Amino acid sequence: MSGDLTEVSRPGSGEVTATMIVRAPAARVYDAFVAWERQSEWIPFTKVRLTSGDGGEGSVVEAVTAIGPAVLRDEMRVLRLDPPYEVRVVHFGRLLRGPGVMRCTPMTGDRTQVVWHEWFHLPGGAAGRAMWPLVWPGSKLALKQALKRFARLVEAGRLP
Numbered sequence: 001m002s003g004d005l006t007e008v009s010r011p012g013s014g015e016v017t018a019t020m021i022v023r024a025p026a027a028r029v030y031d032a033f034v035a036w037e038r039q040s041e042w043i044p045f046t047k048v049r050l051t052s053g054d055g056g057e058g059s060v061v062e063a064v065t066a067i068g069p070a071v072l073r074d075e076m077r078v079l080r081l082d083p084p085y086e087v088r089v090v091h092f093g094r095l096l097r098g099p100g101v102m103r104c105t106p107m108t109g110d111r112t113q114v115v116w117h118e119w120f121h122l123p124g125g126a127a128g129r130a131m132w133p134l135v136w137p138g139s140k141l142a143l144k145q146a147l148k149r150f151a152r153l154v155e156a157g158r159l160p
Contacts, residue, residue, distance in 0.1 A: 005077065005090050005092060008090055008091070008092050008097045008098060008099075008121065009079075009090045009098075009099050010098075010099070011098065011099055011119035012097065012098040012119050012120045012121030012122060013119075013121075013122055014098070014118075014119070014120035014121070014122045014139075015117070015118070015119050015120075016117075016118050016120075016139045016140050016143055017115065017116065017117045017118075017140075017143075018115075018116045018140065018143040018144040018146075018147045019113065019114065019115050019116075019147075020113075020114045020144075020147045020148065020150075020151050021107070021111055021112070021113055021114075021151075022111065022112045022113075022114055022150075022151040022154050022155060023109075023110070023111050023151075023155045024110065024111070024112060024154045024155055025084075025106070025110045025112065026084040026085065026104040026105070026106040026112040027083070027084040028154060028160065029084070029104050029112040029114060029154055030083050030084035030085070030087070030104050031083075031084070031160045032150070032153070032154045032159035032160045033087060033102055033104075033114075033150070034055060034081065034083075034087060035055075035159060035160050036048055036049075036050055036055050036059075036061050037049055037050065038159055038160070039063065041153060041158075041159070042146055042149040042150040042153055042159075043063065043065075043146045043149075044142075044145070044146065044149075045065050045066055045067050046063050046064065046065040046066075047063070047064050047066075048061060048062070048063045048064075049061070049062055050062075051075075053078070055078070056078065056081060057078050057079065057080060057081055058077065058078065059077070059078045060075060060076070060077050060078075061075070061076050061077075061078065061089070062074070062075050062076075063076075072095065072096070073093055073094075073095075074091055074093050074095075074096045075091065075092055075093040075096075076089040076090060076091045076092065076093075076100070077089060077090050077092060079099075084104055084106075085103060085104055085105075086101060086102070086103050086104070087101065087102045088100070088101050089101075091118075091120070095123060096120060097120065097121040098118065098119045098120040098121045099118075099119055100116075100117065100118040100119070101115075101116075101117050102114065102115070102116045102117075103115045103117075114147060114150075114151070116143060116147055118143070
């Protein structure tokens, strides 16, 4: 990884967002999200691990998704933690590059609105941008399904 993440930290044109209401307090939702290695429990086909740091700012997280012979390695640096409200990362791998943010907004009744937003730099120049409308629905669905599973696990008390 390059020490300078300035370029990759700028939002890319491949934008995807998922939103979910979780029936749990924001602090519990936030803590569950930043239990990095436990993300493997709710992101399908994916093994998540810390490769450096303690999970705090500056740490590097690796998420490897494998479906049959296809393997996607996602590396990200934790840029900012603002408990229990916000997590900012930057993806800096070979394919997945760009900033991401997860926000927790406390609501009445011990509920939390979670917004997970990613801005990927699309590979392949014009061809990558042309392919994004075909890839986006699957990306959106995958993010939403992961967030639904996350919500169920948090609500059941099975994540921190």
